[in-house]
Amino acid sequence: MEIAFFKKTLLLFFSLFFSLVTFQIQAQDTSETKPEIGTTQKIGDVILFALPAATLGTSFIIGDEKGAWQFTKSLLLTVGVTYGLKYSINKQRPDMSNDNAFPSGHTSTVFHSAGYVHRRYGFKYALPSYALAGFTAASRIDSNKHDILDVIAGAAIGLGSNLIFTTEYQQEHMELTYSNFKGNHMVGFKFKF
Numbered sequence: 001m002e003i004a005f006f007k008k009t010l011l012l013f014f015s016l017f018f019s020l021v022t023f024q025i026q027a028q029d030t031s032e033t034k035p036e037i038g039t040t041q042k043i044g045d046v047i048l049f050a051l052p053a054a055t056l057g058t059s060f061i062i063g064d065e066k067g068a069w070q071f072t073k074s075l076l077l078t079v080g081v082t083y084g085l086k087y088s089i090n091k092q093r094p095d096m097s098n099d100n101a102f103p104s105g106h107t108s109t110v111f112h113s114a115g116y117v118h119r120r121y122g123f124k125y126a127l128p129s130y131a132l133a134g135f136t137a138a139s140r141i142d143s144n145k146h147d148i149l150d151v152i153a154g155a156a157i158g159l160g161s162n163l164i165f166t167t168e169y170q171q172e173h174m175e176l177t178y179s180n181f182k183g184n185h186m187v188g189f190k191f192k193f
Contacts, residue, residue, distance in 0.1 A: 047110060048136060051129060052113045056071055064120075067116075071113075074166055075109070077161040078108050079108075082103055082105050085102060085157075086100045094145070097145075102149070103157055106136050107154030107158065111157075113129055113133070113158075115158055117129045119163075119166040120168065
């Protein structure tokens, strides 16, 4: 059962990943003008794919299949809303390369991953993800692909999608117990390896 679920989720993730790559190529078409791609933009592009892959991979490694499914559903929503807005609003990019600036797809994707870690596993685990997401957002402004409004909207979409699908991780291997027997109170902590 778990293997079938794992295969289905993995297949869905890779399907989503390749469709995201296709959409990114379409949305980032710079055939009109060929700007130079700087190091900051390249690093932001790498984080775009590395952060969601690492986030989903970590959920699978710790055995959180429910979380992996929640991640996938909220990522689908993030991508759908982001590209729906991109193709309906047609805002010109600051570098004039095309009219798919609003909202930032890079920012919505990486903030989705950071928001998932925050909501599912807690803020302290999400700090590195938020740092990478912030860097990616700044790289989009620095590379002249987006202005601050595009990036803020992308972050809001990415974070907002987690509010719908992501729940807090229930650590089944840890349990806090309380017993009361004939006036004797006992608090216990159980940890399964």
